[in-house]
Amino acid sequence: MGVPGKDLVSLGPLSREDVEEILDLATEMKKIMQRPVKKVPVLRGKVIANLFFEPSTRTRTSFDLAAKYLGADTINFSASGSSISKGETLLDTVKNILAMGPDAIVMRHKSSGAPFFIAERVPVPVVNAGDGINEHPSQGLLNLFTIREYKGTLDGLKITIMGDISHSRVARSDILGLSKFDTEITLFGPRTVMFHDVSPYKVKIAKTLEEAVKDADALMMLRIQRERQAALLIPSIREYARFYGLSHRKLDMLKSDAIIMHPGPVNWEVELTQELVYGDRSVIFNQVTNGVAVRMAILYTLIGEGKYEEISSS
Amino acid sequence: MKKLAVVNGKIIDVEKGSILQKNLFIEDGKIVEVSEKEPDNSWEILDASDCYVAPGIFDMHVHLRDPGYEYKEDINTGLRAAVEGGVTRVAAMPNTNPVNDNISVTEYMIEKAEALFLAELYPIAAITMGQKGETLTEMGLLAEAGAVGFSDDGLPVENAEVMRRALEYASLFDKPIIAHEEDKNLSGDGVINEGRISTLMGLPGIPSTAEEAMIARDVLLAGYTGGKLHICHVSTKGSVEIIRWAKKRGIPVTAEAAIHHLTLTEEDLYKAGYNTNFKMNPPLRTEEDIDALYKGLADGTIDAIVTDHAPHSKSDKEVEFDKAPFGIIGLQTLLPLSLRLWKENILTLPELFKKLAYNPARILNIPGGSIKVGEPAYITVFNMEKYTFTEGMILSKSKNSPFIGWKLEGKKKFIIVKDKVL
Numbered sequence: 001m002g003v004p005g006k007d008l009v010s011l012g013p014l015s016r017e018d019v020e021e022i023l024d025l026a027t028e029m030k031k032i033m034q035r036p037v038k039k040v041p042v043l044r045g046k047v048i049a050n051l052f053f054e055p056s057t058r059t060r061t062s063f064d065l066a067a068k069y070l071g072a073d074t075i076n077f078s079a080s081g082s083s084i085s086k087g088e089t090l091l092d093t094v095k096n097i098l099a100m101g102p103d104a105i106v107m108r109h110k111s112s113g114a115p116f117f118i119a120e121r122v123p124v125p126v127v128n129a130g131d132g133i134n135e136h137p138s139q140g141l142l143n144l145f146t147i148r149e150y151k152g153t154l155d156g157l158k159i160t161i162m163g164d165i166s167h168s169r170v171a172r173s174d175i176l177g178l179s180k181f182d183t184e185i186t187l188f189g190p191r192t193v194m195f196h197d198v199s200p201y202k203v204k205i206a207k208t209l210e211e212a213v214k215d216a217d218a219l220m221m222l223r224i225q226r227e228r229q230a231a232l233l234i235p236s237i238r239e240y241a242r243f244y245g246l247s248h249r250k251l252d253m254l255k256s257d258a259i260i261m262h263p264g265p266v267n268w269e270v271e272l273t274q275e276l277v278y279g280d281r282s283v284i285f286n287q288v289t290n291g292v293a294v295r296m297a298i299l300y301t302l303i304g305e306g307k308y309e310e311i312s313s314s
Numbered sequence: 315m316k317k318l319a320v321v322n323g324k325i326i327d328v329e330k331g332s333i334l335q336k337n338l339f340i341e342d343g344k345i346v347e348v349s350e351k352e353p354d355n356s357w358e359i360l361d362a363s364d365c366y367v368a369p370g371i372f373d374m375h376v377h378l379r380d381p382g383y384e385y386k387e388d389i390n391t392g393l394r395a396a397v398e399g400g401v402t403r404v405a406a407m408p409n410t411n412p413v414n415d416n417i418s419v420t421e422y423m424i425e426k427a428e429a430l431f432l433a434e435l436y437p438i439a440a441i442t443m444g445q446k447g448e449t450l451t452e453m454g455l456l457a458e459a460g461a462v463g464f465s466d467d468g469l470p471v472e473n474a475e476v477m478r479r480a481l482e483y484a485s486l487f488d489k490p491i492i493a494h495e496e497d498k499n500l501s502g503d504g505v506i507n508e509g510r511i512s513t514l515m516g517l518p519g520i521p522s523t524a525e526e527a528m529i530a531r532d533v534l535l536a537g538y539t540g541g542k543l544h545i546c547h548v549s550t551k552g553s554v555e556i557i558r559w560a561k562k563r564g565i566p567v568t569a570e571a572a573i574h575h576l577t578l579t580e581e582d583l584y585k586a587g588y589n590t591n592f593k594m595n596p597p598l599r600t601e602e603d604i605d606a607l608y609k610g611l612a613d614g615t616i617d618a619i620v621t622d623h624a625p626h627s628k629s630d631k632e633v634e635f636d637k638a639p640f641g642i643i644g645l646q647t648l649l650p651l652s653l654r655l656w657k658e659n660i661l662t663l664p665e666l667f668k669k670l671a672y673n674p675a676r677i678l679n680i681p682g683g684s685i686k687v688g689e690p691a692y693i694t695v696f697n698m699e700k701y702t703f704t705e706g707m708i709l710s711k712s713k714n715s716p717f718i719g720w721k722l723e724g725k726k727k728f729i730i731v732k733d734k735v736l
């Protein structure tokens with residue numbers, strides 16, 4: 001399931017200390033991003049292959065920028081216009097890219113487990129940039145980072161994850177990440193998109209929106225896919241918005257300092273309204289910034305040489 | 315006249331439920347005597363010291379991929395793997411290319427197998443043309459050509475009316491309908507059991523009800539029509555309970571379990587990561603399901619143990635988990651893995667060989683399967699040798715086994731297929 005220390009394919013095998021180390025490093029990285037000259041050459045001469053077998057502008061751009069801020073070169077490969085359509089297998093494609101000598105592979109794929117499969121078959125570090133409905137570890141880490149940034153800690157918090165839980169790789173990585181801390185996790189969403197068996201995780205299931213949101217220190221909204229309607233999982237987007245979205249809700253039941261998060265892109269008027277996304281409680285744009293910092297930290301942790309104290313002084 | 319004497323072995327009598335140190339005499343492919351008599355020099359002596367002499371294993375659920383998918387397996391390699399695994403007879407599923415829905419494919423399979431002088435092959439023909447679930451095959455002609463039963467295995471018969479008519483029509487020739495039980499709407503795009511592990515691995519799940527709902531439907535249809543129904547690869551607790559209920563009501567139903575469902579659970583899949591050699595349909599289930607299968611074996615709810623031998627090449631299996639085909643090979647691991655059931659006191663040795671040899675022959679209405687005077691000689695002789703199962707030992711073209719590297723106990727010494735010693 002990926003080699004510990006070599007790859008980042010899942011947050012599951014990481015210890016609390018491992019996670020904290022990446023978040024601490026990301027804090028330094030964020031400082032670098034705020035400088036007028038944003039480049040530190042710590043990964044100069046390194047090449048990172050961004051292999052996106054599923055379209056994703058945001059995550060790919062974020063990883064690409066993270067690599068560039070650290071001075072690395074990137075190869076960007078996306079499934080469209082590639083040999084995938086010519087019947088080449090995933091392994092074959094990756095081996096061909098590998099022959100070009102990248103130092104790390106960042107990989108997004110629509111099949112759960114695909115980065116695990118590749119990680120076991122290539123010598124270079126593999127970063128999972130989202131696999132099917134399974135995991136999205138960098139998104140999970142940037143979410144932890146953002147919560148910690150606003151709350152000062154991850155311990156003693158109540159976090160609610162709401163929406164299309166069972167199809168969300170973000171939800172799974174959030175749960176795995178948060179579970180390493182003393183957080184109380186609540187899930188809320190239609191029964192049809194909840195895990196059939198939730199027993200592997202220490203979470204509470206909220207029955208009503210009010211129960212889900214009223215004590216939460218952070219609300220992690222998920223994106224609902226329109227396909228869920230055809231798959232009989234929700235009757236309509238309108239109905240979903242009414243019962244599982246925050247759009248046009250009175251938010252006075254929320255804690256005064258509760259923050260609202262979303263991995264993007266938002267379905268307007270479904271999960272959230274523009275008012276909420278641009279509003280006081282929203283930390284959504286900061287999540288995007290933090291995403292770059294966290295991905296810099298991930299890449300540096302996997303292929304960087306030397307201690308990160310040197311980064312802040314370089 | 316070929317005269318064979320198997321001496322010094324422990325003979326497993328599945329009908330009496332006993333194991334006796336006796337000699338076995340075979341003349342012209344038939345068992346002529348089981349006694350303490352010492353053979354004179356007119357007999358070819360086969361030494362079975364420190365061995366068990368069992369009725370020949372009859373694996374009634376294999377996929378030999380021939381014709382059509384010979385890059386995965388062919389009749390020759392499949393039957394060689396069978397012989398090496400101590401299997402004397404196999405029943406081959408019809409999901410070949412072309413599908414075995416016509417007598418020319420049935421005849422091709424029989425003729426090719428006969429010319430090889432290896433384990434015996436009994437074709438199972440399709441229930442519906444092209445396994446499309448629409449129109450019935452020419453079951454009478456296929457039975458005449460040598461088909462021993464009918465199955466659309468790999469696929470369920472989705473339309474209940476088609477299943478009803480198939481049960482009725484096959485009963486005219488006293489052949490069972492061998493059903494792969496799966497509600498395709500419920501299993502959807504699932505690739506592993508829905509439950510704890512599908513949550514943990516983020517893989518779409520197949521609910522146990524996808525299997526159980528279809529079994530419930532089909533036992534009701536078998537009860538209604540009186541047609542003989544055999545249920546493939548039972549994997550869940552609920553399925554065992556439904557079949558037990560059906561048998562109690564006198565419904566003509568029999569059932570099999572695949573050896574991997576009796577050996578592995580979804581936890582093993584989880585430990586192995588996204589290893590496609592742990593992907594099969596039905597999927598690996600839970601500890602609770604295995605316990606129910608064991609009870610079902612012990613109380614006779616489950617009649618047979620099979621491999622569901624499903625060869626897939628490296629290029630088929632070395633892909634993303636959801637893209638990989640379902641199925642694993644099993645002919646060479648059936649015997650040692652089955653013997654674990656004996657070692658773990660789930661079945662006695664005679665009970666075990668009832669499931670491996672005697673019952674499959676009864677279900678398919680074919681002679682043999684017992685070491686008894688007058689029966690055709692199908693014999694598996696094995697000892698309890700310990701060894702590590704390696705990829706290099708696999709005679710199948712495909713190496714898709716989750717048991718590579720396992721320490722196994724129990725190895726075929728030789729088999730007898732009528733007058734052939736292999």
Ligand SMILES: [Zn+2]
Pocket residue numbers: 467468469494546547595596
């Ligand atoms: Zn099947």
